[in-house]
Amino acid sequence: MPERVLCQSQDLLERGLAQRFTLQWGGRERSAFVFRYDGGVYAYINECAHIPIELDFNPGDFFDYSHSWLVCSTHGAYYAPNTGLCLGGPCSGRKLISLPVREYANQVYLIEEQHE
Template structure:
């Protein structure tokens, strides 16, 4: 069985832009963000693997000033947008938790969760 949770519309994401979202899954809140990088849409949990805190301190602000990396606002760790790997900072070598997403033919983006039977 597969559950789909609406996140937003792909056309609303500009290149190197991220938008945070919060959804309820099994009565638990999940905070994440979706972003477009080099034309591809990615989604991650909004949680630094080092301090287990949200990455952003301002709404929808996840990218470094140069727009090349995801940046933790707490300690400045830098993550690759395409795989979530930390390349600089105290969590070097760790990764953000990538979320499984799909885009339908109308451009709507969904978080996809596969349930085991």
């Protein structure tokens, strides 16, 4: 599968600001983000599972004040960073859309798949 460089590894600080990017998904361009959590790298489509609006009010700022959960700045829904599962708020039990990423050679890559 083809891969696309999203950022350098050092751009993702543990539980810090995420890097935003766009991709084609479902026949249209979508916003997405990649971040580091507990040493792993994760990426999701940037849409709340409650209503499809972007999670971050300030670009790249997805974590709550404790840096433990991803949070929707509009609805207050909070998500487990490593699974995307909503643990509280109006969409409890639903999930963010996960994207396949991997890290090697000091870079973070999106594994590009067809998402029609």
